[in-house]
Amino acid sequence: MTLLSRLQAELAPDQLITDRQRLRTYECDGLSHYRVVPALVVLPRTAAQVAAVVRACAEERVPFVARGSGTGLSGGALPHADGVLIVTSQLRDILEVRPADERAVVQPGVINLQVTQAATPHGYYYAPDPSSQQICSIGGNVAENSGGAHCLKYGFTTNHVTGLQVVTPDGDLVRLGGATPDTPGYDLLGAFVGSEGTLGVATEVTVKLTRLPETVRTLLAAFTGTDQAGAATSAIIAAGVVPAAIEMMDALSIEAAESAVSCGYPAGAGAVLIVELDGPAAEVAAQFDEVSRLCAENGAFETRVAADDTERQLIWRGRKSAFAAVGRISPDYIVQDGVIPRTALPTVLRRINEVAAEHGVRVANVFHAGDGNLHPLVLFDDDVPGEAERAETVSGAILDLCIEHGGSITGEHGVGVDKARYMPRMFTDDDLDTMQLVRCAFDPDGIANPGKVFPTPRLCGERPGHHRGAHPLQEAGVAEVF
Amino acid sequence: MSALDDLAVKAGDDDVVAGVPARLVAAPATTEEAAALIAASRDLAVVIRGGGTKIHQGPPPRELDLIIDTRRLAGVVEHAAGDLITVVRAGTPMAELHGLPGQQLALDAPATATAGGTVAANASGPRRLRYGTARDLLIGITVVRPDGRITKSGGKVVKNVAGYDLGKLYTGSQGTLGLITECVFRLHPVPLFTLFVRAIAPPTHAANVLTAQSAASALEINAAPGAEPELAVLVEGTETGVRDRATALARLLNGEVTDTPPPWWDTPPWPATGDALALKLTGTLSGVPSLVSTAVEAGLTVRGSAGTGVLYAGAPVDPAATAHVVEVLRAVATVVGGHAVVLTAPPSVRGMIDMWGPVPGLDLMRRVKDRFDPDHRFAPGRFVGGI
Ligand SMILES: Cc1cc2nc3c(=O)[nH]c(=O)nc-3n(C[C@H](O)[C@H](O)[C@H](O)COP(=O)(O)OP(=O)(O)OC[C@H]3O[C@@H](n4cnc5c(N)ncnc54)[C@H](O)[C@@H]3O)c2cc1C
Ligand SMILES: Cc1cc2nc3c(=O)[nH]c(=O)nc-3n(C[C@H](O)[C@H](O)[C@H](O)COP(=O)(O)OP(=O)(O)OC[C@H]3O[C@@H](n4cnc5c(N)ncnc54)[C@H](O)[C@@H]3O)c2cc1C
Numbered sequence: 001m002t003l004l005s006r007l008q009a010e011l012a013p014d015q016l017i018t019d020r021q022r023l024r025t026y027e028c029d030g031l032s033h034y035r036v037v038p039a040l041v042v043l044p045r046t047a048a049q050v051a052a053v054v055r056a057c058a059e060e061r062v063p064f065v066a067r068g069s070g071t072g073l074s075g076g077a078l079p080h081a082d083g084v085l086i087v088t089s090q091l092r093d094i095l096e097v098r099p100a101d102e103r104a105v106v107q108p109g110v111i112n113l114q115v116t117q118a119a120t121p122h123g124y125y126y127a128p129d130p131s132s133q134q135i136c137s138i139g140g141n142v143a144e145n146s147g148g149a150h151c152l153k154y155g156f157t158t159n160h161v162t163g164l165q166v167v168t169p170d171g172d173l174v175r176l177g178g179a180t181p182d183t184p185g186y187d188l189l190g191a192f193v194g195s196e197g198t199l200g201v202a203t204e205v206t207v208k209l210t211r212l213p214e215t216v217r218t219l220l221a222a223f224t225g226t227d228q229a230g231a232a233t234s235a236i237i238a239a240g241v242v243p244a245a246i247e248m249m250d251a252l253s254i255e256a257a258e259s260a261v262s263c264g265y266p267a268g269a270g271a272v273l274i275v276e277l278d279g280p281a282a283e284v285a286a287q288f289d290e291v292s293r294l295c296a297e298n299g300a301f302e303t304r305v306a307a308d309d310t311e312r313q314l315i316w317r318g319r320k321s322a323f324a325a326v327g328r329i330s331p332d333y334i335v336q337d338g339v340i341p342r343t344a345l346p347t348v349l350r351r352i353n354e355v356a357a358e359h360g361v362r363v364a365n366v367f368h369a370g371d372g373n374l375h376p377l378v379l380f381d382d383d384v385p386g387e388a389e390r391a392e393t394v395s396g397a398i399l400d401l402c403i404e405h406g407g408s409i410t411g412e413h414g415v416g417v418d419k420a421r422y423m424p425r426m427f428t429d430d431d432l433d434t435m436q437l438v439r440c441a442f443d444p445d446g447i448a449n450p451g452k453v454f455p456t457p458r459l460c461g462e463r464p465g466h467h468r469g470a471h472p473l474q475e476a477g478v479a480e481v482f
Numbered sequence: 483m484s485a486l487d488d489l490a491v492k493a494g495d496d497d498v499v500a501g502v503p504a505r506l507v508a509a510p511a512t513t514e515e516a517a518a519l520i521a522a523s524r525d526l527a528v529v530i531r532g533g534g535t536k537i538h539q540g541p542p543p544r545e546l547d548l549i550i551d552t553r554r555l556a557g558v559v560e561h562a563a564g565d566l567i568t569v570v571r572a573g574t575p576m577a578e579l580h581g582l583p584g585q586q587l588a589l590d591a592p593a594t595a596t597a598g599g600t601v602a603a604n605a606s607g608p609r610r611l612r613y614g615t616a617r618d619l620l621i622g623i624t625v626v627r628p629d630g631r632i633t634k635s636g637g638k639v640v641k642n643v644a645g646y647d648l649g650k651l652y653t654g655s656q657g658t659l660g661l662i663t664e665c666v667f668r669l670h671p672v673p674l675f676t677l678f679v680r681a682i683a684p685p686t687h688a689a690n691v692l693t694a695q696s697a698a699s700a701l702e703i704n705a706a707p708g709a710e711p712e713l714a715v716l717v718e719g720t721e722t723g724v725r726d727r728a729t730a731l732a733r734l735l736n737g738e739v740t741d742t743p744p745p746w747w748d749t750p751p752w753p754a755t756g757d758a759l760a761l762k763l764t765g766t767l768s769g770v771p772s773l774v775s776t777a778v779e780a781g782l783t784v785r786g787s788a789g790t791g792v793l794y795a796g797a798p799v800d801p802a803a804t805a806h807v808v809e810v811l812r813a814v815a816t817v818v819g820g821h822a823v824v825l826t827a828p829p830s831v832r833g834m835i836d837m838w839g840p841v842p843g844l845d846l847m848r849r850v851k852d853r854f855d856p857d858h859r860f861a862p863g864r865f866v867g868g869i
Contacts, residue, residue, distance in 0.1 A: 280697050
């Protein structure tokens with residue numbers, strides 16, 4: 001029996017897409033310069049159906065890739081040409097909201113923001129808030145260990161997920177963790193979060209809900225340049241204040257945001273900081289004064305305080321629209337994602353501008369300053385011969401700067417296909433080999449999202465250092481099973 | 483001469499793990515020395531020992547040739563105050579980390595426990611409500627694998643999603659996947675001001691603290707047979723803010739504000755010596771009251787974090803009754819979505835009960851262990867499901 005006929009027995013006709021035209025809809029995620037049309041797309045409605053699909057794939061040795069909302073920016077959900085794409089868009093139920101236990105249980109296709117919307121009437125919210133929160137799925141968040149502006153204080157997805165039901169790459173349904181913390185045994189939940197779909201498919205997610213803070217206050221501080229804004233960031237942290245968020249935008253990204261949404265940031269600003277504080281009213285008031293003072297001491301020429309929610313939204317609107325807005329000042333751009341120790345911010349930002357100038361491209365910086373998580377946008381024009389290549393060079397050089405300063409090649413967008421080749425710059429062969437021990441325990445045949453995260457995975461059971469190159473299963477080609 | 487001949491000495495009378503004596507003890511001083519030692523001790527069954535504060539917890543090792551003692555592998559390598567991180571060798575006593583200038587590693591662990599042991603045991607104290615556990619505060623780790631290879635995961639920045647988060651896997655792995663030699667931790671500023679609120683109150687009142695805007699750093703419970711149950715809350719922040727919140731909480735709980743914690747704060751609820759029964763109980767927040775009442779009815783003292791649902795319970799218990807008490811508590815813990823793990827028990831019953839209890843995902847865990855330690859040399863038999 002072929003894989004297709006097996007799946008036809010498990011799923012309704014409208015849950016299987018084989019039509020080439022319709023398959024094209026899924027050929028890429030948010031990183032659209034990688035495109036692969038999947039051999040088959042399935043839309044399961046239950047965890048049992050996901051398990052049946054994966055089991056069939058395992059038995060036929062066909063690769064599978066999970067896909068949530070497809071907003072990933074590292075090509076993590078890029079389909080496999082000979083594989084099955086498992087799309088979670090029909091797994092969209094919020095199964096339980098239990099404010100008394102500070103937990104919600106949701107299906108993987110549920111949209112991040114909807115968890116907060118379901119919890120808010122009870123006085124709670126879901127803390128991890130990627131900028132894509134209106135569309136990205138919880139399953140995708142789990143796979144990418146997504147963060148957002150507020151993870152400086154509240155942590156990342158991994159700090160807010162206590163339980164998962166997953167389908168392992170051999171098609172078993174397994175529970176990792178639960179509703180309570182500290183489940184005995186290895187923390188496989190912790191290893192699964194951030195594994196980018198290479199250890200299986202999450203089919204149910206138990207998340208922590210966080211109490212809505214009593215007060216939220218937001219301040220915008222304008223500086224002449226990024227050096228001063230970086231120094232203010234360090235001063236705030238050094239003073240023992242942990243804001244909910246500290247975001248920075250440089251001159252170019254301010255320009256882009258202004259042209260897109262007219263957010264009215266102070267004229268002449270070479271950099272702005274958005275600082276948000278939340279918590280009990282008295283604490284926030286005291287810290288707010290401290291933050292204002294530290295910004296002024298470090299060269300802020302204007303600070304604005306959001307008087308109400310509308311003004312607060314306006315401050316954030318500039319920041320949140322910045323990515324899309326650079327499209328207005330440049331025909332093409334690369335979104336880079338790297339991390340450096342916070343204290344290296346001024347140095348690294350200066351180096352980025354030098355490298356950009358050397359190669360004749362512009363870089364706009366808009367990022368999570370409190371975490372040292374940079375998102376340089378490398379602007380270029382594809383119609384100018386050679387410019388795309390130069391942008392690519394600058395983009396890679398930025399990652400080298402991050403590694404050189406003891407940071408990471410990705411803070412939230414993941415490795416995916418895009419950065420697999422950079423992994424050996426950050427990790428030794430032994431480090432990568434150790435990750436493969438975990439991969440092989442879950443997925444001995446290497447069928448879960450192959451070709452992602454790791455540069456050249458070896459076959460499970462081989463000694464490290466031998467048989468590098470393409471995975472034999474990939475080389476063999478499994479298209480004929482369809 | 484191999485690193486084993488160089489470093490190992492004959493074990494002494496105290497070199498015993500949960501009743502099983504070792505043959506040899508070795509104390510490497512660097513990651514490289516530890517790697518050479520582990521590579522050279524290919525056929526030996528190994529247990530790692532840090533401060534030894536928890537070494538007897540859990541099932542005894544099936545075999546034991548060599549204890550690797552980490553106390554020479556000590557010292558703070560780096561404290562980057564501006565980045566709120568520190569890099570420490572695994573054998574560094576927690577006392578040294580409790581005293582970092584202006585900053586803290588916000589883990590409640592005894593002064594003589596080591597950083598590596600605290601990670602390997604993923605133990606936690608009251609402040610886990612606000613700061614999390616070693617799992618949340620560890621951002622980078624160096625481990626010598628059972629085959630002697632040195633491997634790193636994570637790094638020196640808080641935000642990092644490059645590759646698998648293996649620090650999580652090693653946290654709580656009880657020395658079964660290798661020897662932790664270095665840890666990178668996220669630090670927090672030392673709070674400007676702290677106060678405690680104490681009240682005689684049933685565990686059900688814990689929910690009031692969580693739903694009030696108190697932003698408590700710890701919410702602890704203490705309940706013993708024949709005594710009124712108590713709640714205690716730690717409030718941290720600026721002086722005015724803390725005074726305001728503490729006053730509001732004292733009113734809410736009909737309790738009192740104090741500068742100091744109650745005497746039972748952050749101490750285990752079992753006798754330090756002897757063969758007490760000691761358990762870790764977990765449950766959903768709404769399940770905490772039933773966990774507490776069941777344990778107290780069984781004659782145990784219960785203490786722990788009512789704000790996260792992680793409790794400890796213990797008492798000197800008649801060995802004959804142990805298995806039954808464990809069974810009763812496990813049943814209740816299961817109903818409230820948690821677990822009951824036996825940390826210590828009288829030696830005569832350790833072999834008769836499953837100290838870890840049922841664990842989801844055990845098959846995958848065995849597969850992980852088989853990959854990391856194919857010969858099952860590291861802490862054999864001490865972990866879940868006999869791993
Ligand atoms: C405008 C914009 C802003 C963004 N801002 C942020 C930000 O602030 N912070 C941030 O962290 N990210 C951000 N992202 C990136 C992206 O939104 C996140 O990575 C998100 O978590 C992806 O979710 P998704 O549902 O779209 O996943 P997809 O793109 O569909 O998939 C992402 C990865 O997850 C895997 N996957 C999906 N579902 C499952 C499942 N159920 N089980 C196992 N694996 C699964 C896929 O195989 C793939 O490897 C942004 C993206 C855009 C376009
Ligand atoms: C009286 C008492 C009170 C306690 N109170 C608290 C508390 O308030 N808060 C709290 O967090 N904890 C508490 N604990 C728990 C305990 O102190 C911690 O778990 C401790 O940090 C363990 O460290 P250790 O160095 O003593 O480890 P050990 O007891 O030596 O070892 C613990 C485990 O870790 C393994 N191990 C040790 N070092 C390594 C290494 N480098 N690599 C790999 N595996 C290793 C050992 O093999 C063993 O399985 C308490 C314990 C006791 C006995």
